[in-house]
Amino acid sequence: MTDCRNCRRDTELFLCALCQRELHTTLDELPWLLVQLDITVGRQDKLNLGIAGGANPNPSPINLGAMELARNIRTTLSTIVRDLCENVGQAPPDRSWTTPWMAEWLSRHHTAIAATDSAGDTMREIHNTRDALIRAINRNLRCYVGPCTTVRGHDRRGRDIECGHDLYANRDNLDERIQCPRCKTWLYPREQLMETIHRRDLLPESHLLETLDSLGEPVSRVRFYAWLRDGRIKPRGYVHAGRIVPRQIQRGDARVFSLSAARRLRVADQPETVHP
Numbered sequence: 001m002t003d004c005r006n007c008r009r010d011t012e013l014f015l016c017a018l019c020q021r022e023l024h025t026t027l028d029e030l031p032w033l034l035v036q037l038d039i040t041v042g043r044q045d046k047l048n049l050g051i052a053g054g055a056n057p058n059p060s061p062i063n064l065g066a067m068e069l070a071r072n073i074r075t076t077l078s079t080i081v082r083d084l085c086e087n088v089g090q091a092p093p094d095r096s097w098t099t100p101w102m103a104e105w106l107s108r109h110h111t112a113i114a115a116t117d118s119a120g121d122t123m124r125e126i127h128n129t130r131d132a133l134i135r136a137i138n139r140n141l142r143c144y145v146g147p148c149t150t151v152r153g154h155d156r157r158g159r160d161i162e163c164g165h166d167l168y169a170n171r172d173n174l175d176e177r178i179q180c181p182r183c184k185t186w187l188y189p190r191e192q193l194m195e196t197i198h199r200r201d202l203l204p205e206s207h208l209l210e211t212l213d214s215l216g217e218p219v220s221r222v223r224f225y226a227w228l229r230d231g232r233i234k235p236r237g238y239v240h241a242g243r244i245v246p247r248q249i250q251r252g253d254a255r256v257f258s259l260s261a262a263r264r265l266r267v268a269d270q271p272e273t274v275h276p
Contacts, residue, residue, distance in 0.1 A: 005120025015114035015123065017252030023123050024110045025206060026130050030103035033133040034073070041066045066136050070099070073129055077102040080122055084109065087116050143171045144210035146196025150185040166207070167192055171214070202236050202256040211259060212266070219266055233261055 003009070004016040015023065081102055085092045093105065106113065106126075113122050148163035155161055165182035169189035177186045193214060203211060205224070212219050227233040237246050238253035 005117075006123050013111075013114040014117055014119035018254065019123065020110060020114045021252070021254065022206065023113065023126060024107060026126050027103055027107035027110060029130060030107075030126075030133070031100040033130065033137065034100045034103060036137040037066055037070055037073075037133055039137075041070055069132055069136050073133070074099050074102075076125055076129060077106070080113075080125065081105060083118070084112055084116065088112055143169060143193075143214035144207065145169050145174075145189045145193040145214060146207075146211065148180040148183060148185065148187065149192065149195055150180060150183050150187070152183060201259050203259055204239060204254040204256055208257050208259060208262060212262060215263075217263060217266055219262065223269070224262075227262075227265055232265055233257055 002011060002014065004011045004019055005014045006019045007016060009016040009018070011017070013020075077099055078097060081097070082092055084106075113119055116122070145167050148165045148167055150163045151160045152163050153161045163180060163183040163185070165180055167178065167180060167187070167189070169178050169192075170176070174190040174193065175188065178189055179186050193211075196211060209219060209221065209224060224233075234257075235255040236258050237256050238248045239256060240249045240253045
C-alpha cells in the first residue's frame, strides 16, 4: 500500500482508482480536442492592425499560438509514450505518431501509467494539456448537458434502464437537436440539461463540475477540493454497478455530491457588492 501520487489516498499502484478513472476520462477527451486544435491551427483569422474601424484584409493562414501549442503537445505526448514504453520494457509503437493517435494509445494504457512512480507528474501533464487545449479552441462553446435519458429497456422490477451516455452540445445552439452516439436517439440539449438539473442532484465529481460550467456557474477543481478539505461539501453516496448507494461497496466506487449544495456554496463564496 502506498500513497496516490495525485491525491494521497491509499492505493496499490501509484494512482488510486478514482484518479485512474479521471486520467482515463481526460485522455479520452484529448483526441477530439486535438482534432479541433488542428482546425484552429489552419483557421484563417483576420489580424487587427490597430487601425480605427478596420482589420487586416489579408487573413493570416495559420493561428501561430495554436501552432506552437500543437508542437508542444506533440513533444509532451511523445515523451510520455516513450518513457512508458521504456518503463515496461516495450519497444515504442512502430507507426506514424499523430497526436490524436498518441492520446488514444495512452488512454488504452492508462493502467500502465498508474503503475509508474512518475504517475502523478504524468497525470498533471495530461491535465495541463487538456486545459491548454480548451483555452486554445474556446471549448466553452461545448458544454455538458448530462447523461442520455433515453429508456432502452426495463429491469426485472420494471424500472427504466436508461442509455446513460454522457452528452455534450454547443452552448450557443442548445435548441438544436443532437444525436446520442450510443443509442442514436435525437434529443434537445436544453431539455436534457434541465432534466439533469431536476432529476440528478447527486453527481460524480467530474460531472458535477461540468454541469456547473454548463450552467454558467464554473467552479475550479482547486476550489472544489478546498470545500472538501474544509468539510463544506461532503459525499452523499457512491456509484456502484450504475446505481447510487449510501456506502462505498468496493474500491473505485465514485463519490457523488449534491449539485444544489455546490451551487449554494458558490453563491456564498461570491464577494458581497458594496453599494455607496
